[in-house]
Amino acid sequence: LYVGVKGGEHCAVFDILAHFANETATGGACNEEEGAYHGGSSAHAVNETDGTISAVLDLFALVPDVVVVEDNIFQYGSCLPNAWAPLMQFALVDTTVDAAAADDDGHRRRRTTATDDDQLWDMVTEHVSTNMVIEVENLADYNDPEALSVAVWPATAFDGVSTLDGAVVNGVATDNVIAVGMNYIDLKYADADYRTLNYVIGVRCERPATARFRVLAHQFHADLHVGHRQSGEVCPGNWIYHFFEPVVVVDDDSAEAASDGSYGGDDGHRRGLSSSSSSSSSTPAHVTFVVRVMSKAIFMISTNRDYPPEFNSHNEQDLFLDPENNPEHVASDHILTYNISVCNVFDGTTSHKAYLGLYAADFGCVVYDVSVLHHNGECHGGGHFGH
Numbered sequence: 001l002y003v004g005v006k007g008g009e010h011c012a013v014f015d016i017l018a019h020f021a022n023e024t025a026t027g028g029a030c031n032e033e034e035g036a037y038h039g040g041s042s043a044h045a046v047n048e049t050d051g052t053i054s055a056v057l058d059l060f061a062l063v064p065d066v067v068v069v070e071d072n073i074f075q076y077g078s079c080l081p082n083a084w085a086p087l088m089q090f091a092l093v094d095t096t097v098d099a100a101a102a103d104d105d106g107h108r109r110r111r112t113t114a115t116d117d118d119q120l121w122d123m124v125t126e127h128v129s130t131n132m133v134i135e136v137e138n139l140a141d142y143n144d145p146e147a148l149s150v151a152v153w154p155a156t157a158f159d160g161v162s163t164l165d166g167a168v169v170n171g172v173a174t175d176n177v178i179a180v181g182m183n184y185i186d187l188k189y190a191d192a193d194y195r196t197l198n199y200v201i202g203v204r205c206e207r208p209a210t211a212r213f214r215v216l217a218h219q220f221h222a223d224l225h226v227g228h229r230q231s232g233e234v235c236p237g238n239w240i241y242h243f244f245e246p247v248v249v250v251d252d253d254s255a256e257a258a259s260d261g262s263y264g265g266d267d268g269h270r271r272g273l274s275s276s277s278s279s280s281s282s283t284p285a286h287v288t289f290v291v292r293v294m295s296k297a298i299f300m301i302s303t304n305r306d307y308p309p310e311f312n313s314h315n316e317q318d319l320f321l322d323p324e325n326n327p328e329h330v331a332s333d334h335i336l337t338y339n340i341s342v343c344n345v346f347d348g349t350t351s352h353k354a355y356l357g358l359y360a361a362d363f364g365c366v367v368y369d370v371s372v373l374h375h376n377g378e379c380h381g382g383g384h385f386g387h
Helices: 117-124 184-188 252-257
Strands: 043-046 053-056 075-079 088-091 109-111 130-138 148-154 168-170 177-182 198-205 211-221 230-234 239-244 286-293 298-305 317-320 336-342 354-360 366-375 382-386
Touching: 075 198, 130 148, 130 184, 130 198, 130 230, 130 239, 148 177, 168 177, 184 239, 198 211, 211 230, 230 239, 230 354, 239 286, 239 366, 286 298, 286 354, 298 336, 317 336, 336 354, 354 366
Parallel strands: none
Antiparallel strands: 043 053, 053 109, 075 211, 088 198, 130 177, 130 211, 148 168, 148 198, 230 366, 239 354, 286 336, 286 366, 298 317, 298 354, 336 382
């Protein structure tokens, strides 16, 4: 048996005593403290009266008796030769559930107006705009890129380690770190069979030897706001996305033109204007992303309007950095800064979402931060500035 004690905001002094109890002493019952955790399953129940769904969103428990990896906190583990380590799981934060609303079984529930699974998922993820990176570091004092393999399953698709169906798998380490990344698009727009707020992490020893490792899972916002710098990480083989959605400000002297309420309310703000609108706005026209790279190297930085960028010719702007042949793009001892823009995100009538995509070079995971400038005037494609 194991017992764990985790500290809160302050240090605490405690002692602990373990003893056996028989049925005579306990009256035949094993009584646990209120709020003791048991593995369960996510579900939802349909109200027979109005057809709405009461969502059961247990953030920790689609797989019982599995270690929970907390955001940005190392979790240590080990595996036997040619075998899987004990599983772990990581839960995305659900920002739409009222933490105070819990049933007697400890599940968090939220009554919604959804009438089917698709509507329920849309409502649950309405405010979920996050990227996720899971890193597994081999703690051996030698470098063996293929000593471990890592699989990350959506909990809804997990059916034991005997099958990798639905899993994202990586079996090659860089600097003893194997990383699996899932971007905002992967998480929010997952296929119906893979929709979940929970992910199962499996680590396997691929050599006839034991191995010790540590797991670090973290998530960071995809949505950007003027005046805020968002930190993030992108690892080889993955796109990470950020986006900026302009808030359109309608000039006071032109707000009366929207008598049908199309500008979004009495405050004169909304996310976008219809293409038929003719009123003026003081909303800036262009967006520039400022990316600062603190470690390793980015292979490609791209932008696009309304859709996330990819390896294709339809991107708004591309910066091909190719650090393998251009060492000035490796942040070895200084910070690298890149500016890249999306022009005309607001053209006077219609607003567009501006996307930023980052793809890492094969040097390892890149630590960066990004901010956004919303401006008028000249709009240039992109550039590089070293510090």
